[in-house]
Every structure is written in C-alpha cells, then in structure tokens.
Amino acid sequence: MDAAFNQAFFPSTFNELFSVWNRFPDAVLYAGGTDLLWKQGKNILQLPRIILCLDKLEELHRITRTEHYLEIGSMSKLSRIIHLGKIVPEALTLCLENIAGIQLRNLATIGGNICSNFRMLDASAPLTALDAQYELRNAHTSRWVSAFRFHGADEEAAIGSQELLTRIRLPLHQWDYCAFKKFYPEDIYSSKALVFLANVQKNILSDIRVVYKADAIYRNKNGDSILTGKYLPLSRKTADDYVDNWKEYMFHINEIDKFSKNELINCIEFNVYNLTE
C-alpha cells in the first residue's frame, strides 16, 4: 500500500519499523513531537507527510541499571529520568530540570533532545561530559558511538539515514564536584550551558571534565590537563593559568559572541576558584 496522503505508523517491533521505513524512506521519526511541532501556534499542525511514531516500541522505554552503567531507552521522557533520583548523575539531572517547564518535560524524550535536527540541545552537554555512549540501530546492525563524537564534527559518528537512537549508556561514576550552569540568551531557543565536573583522590584532582555547549560542543582538553594531578586546594596561580588557558581557547572561536565568551569565562572562574584555598 502506498501513502498517497499523510500517514502515521505505530510499529511495535523493529522489524515493522524498518520495513515501513524501507517503503517510505522520507518517513520521519516521531518521539514526543515537541521539537517537530516547535514554534507551531496554529490550530492545524504541520507534520511531516509520513510519521513513524516510536511510542509502541517497548524496548525504547526501558531503563536498566548494571553495576557500572545506567542504560536509558531513547523514548524515556525527561521528567521520568529526573524522577529516577540519585542513580542519575547529578549533571544530567540538573540539566534536565532546567529544560522548559514540567508539561514539556512530561512529553519530550531524551532521544528527541539528542537527535533534534534544528539545533544542539542541552542534554548534549552533560552527556558529553559524562562520557555517555549512544546505541544507533539500522535494519541490519547496531553500533555504539560516544556522545563526544556524535555531537562533534565526526561524520562517521553522525546518525545515518534510516538509523535511530535506541539507548543511552551512562557510566555510574560519582563526581566529587559537579556544577551545571545554563545561560539564557535573548533568543530562548539557543541556550548555552556549561558542565564542570571534578573528581578528587587522596586530595589530588584525578579527573576534570569541563564542557561548554553553544551551537556546538566545546571541550578544552588542554585546560583540563592543567588541573589534572594538582593538589587541593588549588594554588591561585594554577587557577589563574586555567582561566587564562580558557580565554586563549575561546579567543580563536569566532562562532561565539563576545558577551557569551565573557559569561562563560566568569563561570569558569567561579568554579575553579571554588577549588582554591
């Protein structure tokens, strides 16, 4: 049967999903619909011609925990993840709590936030900082890619045509210092965010991950290495070096305006000086 008119399909197995997708290659995946219906205020909504609704695929709603990982199905609503409580890494919870209002969080899914076509959304920041892995699946096979590569410019890690995100795998790792800061620009739809994570072992900073999300993901690994291995509390000089390194890193990034750069540097200063005497 061909689709002469608009149609919505509700597959309940992956076989069904991929067979419909094969018949209608321009079909669009529909999760919570909040991004697909973004900025539509009229009575009649405009939807893609063929919709593949993921709601009946039970596996995509599953959340499981192993000794080392939390695995979250891509159809998990943002509010459900928040309500899982302490098992969810704090950076992710803080980020999700800052996304829109409760009504939207009850509809929007983590998969939709990660896969938005229009813009880089907030969950990409904590998921990159936490070293999350994404499972991508097509009709024949599945593969794991890191959040860092997925959200970066690595084309091999980008989602392919007729491929979907099925699971997010998060290492269950406790962070001794965790901060999440969201910057609200005039255009509320292009927020920026910073995640600052640090771990301490025997009074030494053993791991540091700082990720900035604007229209792309920025991770200044040289900066992180200035702090790694340093004793706490940090000396004033080390903190100054770190801030200077970020200033230098940001100086070369033309895509970010001066105001946002200043906002970011202030926030980095605040967090790194929290680790000094």
Ligand SMILES: Cc1cc2nc3c(=O)[nH]c(=O)nc-3n(C[C@H](O)[C@H](O)[C@H](O)COP(=O)(O)OP(=O)(O)OC[C@H]3O[C@@H](n4cnc5c(N)ncnc54)[C@H](O)[C@@H]3O)c2cc1C
């Ligand atoms: C008023 C408002 C305020 C908002 N504020 C914020 C904010 O502050 N921060 C923020 O981060 N976001 C914000 N958003 C965006 C919101 O978080 C996203 O719309 C939402 O997360 C998308 O999830 P969804 O399930 O509704 O996705 P959908 O709209 O269903 O899908 C989004 C896109 O992802 C694709 N997709 C969905 N699931 C999958 C999958 N499993 N595999 C592959 N592709 C998939 C769809 O085809 C579509 O292209 C806001 C949105 C609104 C309307």
